Amino acid sequence: MGKTVRRPKAKGGTTMGYHPVSIGIIGMGHVGPHTANSLILQGIADEILVCDANEDKLGAEVQDLNDSTVFAPHRVVVTNCHTDYEKLAQCDVIINSSGQVTLSAISRTGELFKSVDDARLFAGRIAAAGFSGYYVNVTNPCDVVAREIHRLSGLPASHVIGTGTCLDSARLRTVIALKSRLAPESIQAYMVGEHGNSQIAAWSSVSIAGKPLSGLSDDSRFQMDGAEAESLARRGGYIAYNGKQCTEYAIANAATRIVRAIVHDEKVVIAASVELNGEYGESGLFISVPCIIGSDGVEKIIEIDMNAAERQGFAASCEVVRSNYAKLAPFGIEASRTLPITLPKHEGDDRKLD
Incomplete structure (x- = not known):
């Protein structure tokens, strides 16, 4: 991955080795869209690739965010990647904000299992597609999910950071x-x-x-x-x-x-x-x-x-x-990279699953 800072123009007006900053976001519920907006308004990203299983919400957010870039410090393109997580392998940084926060009010273990299962659906696929960048994990329980992303991604520990405290x-x-x-x-x-x-x-x-x-x-x-x-x-x-x-x-x-x-x-x-x-x-x-x-x-x-x-x-x-x-069901790295992904059931999982 190249340096991601903006570079000045050389003499004659040519651009010197510019590397666009590409950020991926998984999960476009509450935090994901606000993070995208913050990246746009602070002039950090050049392109943002977003994924979510809720197609209607995802499409709406992509439309709204692209409309807002007219008022940004510089041009930004927001791309709908649906659940094609492999497309995020090109990104410099991937932010994970998937999950279901309302589960925390019903069942702390329910939120744990949901968040870990979400990570198990994308981390291995993105790794298999060649991702070598950085993860910033927001999803709770943040510490557990960050560790699971690290385990399944194969990245150095220094490349996985939870927002934590x-x-x-x-x-x-x-x-x-x-x-x-x-x-x-x-x-x-x-x-x-x-x-x-x-x-x-x-x-x-x-x-x-x-x-x-x-x-x-x-x-x-x-x-x-x-x-x-x-x-x-x-x-x-x-x-x-x-x-x-x-x-x-x-x-x-x-x-x-x-x-x-x-x-x-x-x-x-x-x-x-x-x-x-x-x-x-x-x-x-x-x-x-x-x-x-x-x-x-x-x-x-x-x-x-x-x-x-x-x-x-x-x-x-x-x-x-x-x-x-200790509450998590075992799940192998190879299983996370082989489609279709079959998730094991966690012992004590009290969610009402379809």
């Missing part, structure tokens, strides 16, 4: 910003662990201008309840969901932020769901920690300082993710 960390920074009356950009703060109820705030590592927040307590605006701030950051998504049965704008922008970091080689530190191999004393799972993201995907995992209670909470969160892995 990227948004939760932004919420934590917002809580601190409102209390301290500072811009969120001036605050370093991370939620780590599962993208779910077991995530924790790495409160002892929160800093402003390189100074730990705990060292600024002589100023009343920096005196805040860490447990309350953590709770507010964790609950943000539930407030949005309870009011409109989905989350869409913020998570779409979180996914777009990670894509931008990759295609523009930003080398920015973001909390995201990545594979751990000994970091924080954990291995063999995807979970959110701060990491450097650039044109090589996950370029480095940063091990921030955590106190004993935070480390204990992080370890417990890792166990929650592992317990979800």
Whole structure:
């Protein structure tokens, strides 16, 4: 895959080695269309290839998005790829936003099984078509689905990134910003662990201008309840969901932020769901920690300082993710690449399937 940054024109007006930025999106329910719109309005993508099994919704979104590109910073073409997932193999980055969020209110395992089954329907097919780019997974449970995409795709772990606690960390920074009356950009703060109820705030590592927040307590605006701030950051998504049965704008922008970091080689530190191999004393799972993201995907995992209670909470969160892995029915890599794909039934699957 070539460099995906925009290049200037050479003398004489010819374009020097330009590589159009091609982004694929799987799932055009709530998050997918908003992510496409964000990619268009921020001028990140040159072409967007979209897939969904709901043909009516997919066709409508493609029409609406293409109409909107008249007002974009530059020309973008949005292409309807139906469920021809192999067409996405040409993309630089594929965003997975498939799934059924309403299942989370009915059955947490139902959402787990639905999301994993969706990934099992496309990851192997795209791999067999020669995909060598990057995945950004939005679909929940984010950590489990990211690991399944990595397993079936055959890509290096650095090429698969879950949005994880990227948004939760932004919420934590917002809580601190409102209390301290500072811009969120001036605050370093991370939620780590599962993208779910077991995530924790790495409160002892929160800093402003390189100074730990705990060292600024002589100023009343920096005196805040860490447990309350953590709770507010964790609950943000539930407030949005309870009011409109989905989350869409913020998570779409979180996914777009990670894509931008990759295609523009930003080398920015973001909390995201990545594979751990000994970091924080954990291995063999995807979970959110701060990491450097650039044109090589996950370029480095940063091990921030955590106190004993935070480390204990992080370890417990890792166990929650592992317990979800254990609920999945075995499914071989070869089976994911052989059509037709036959999905095994998960033990304890309580969905009402047709």
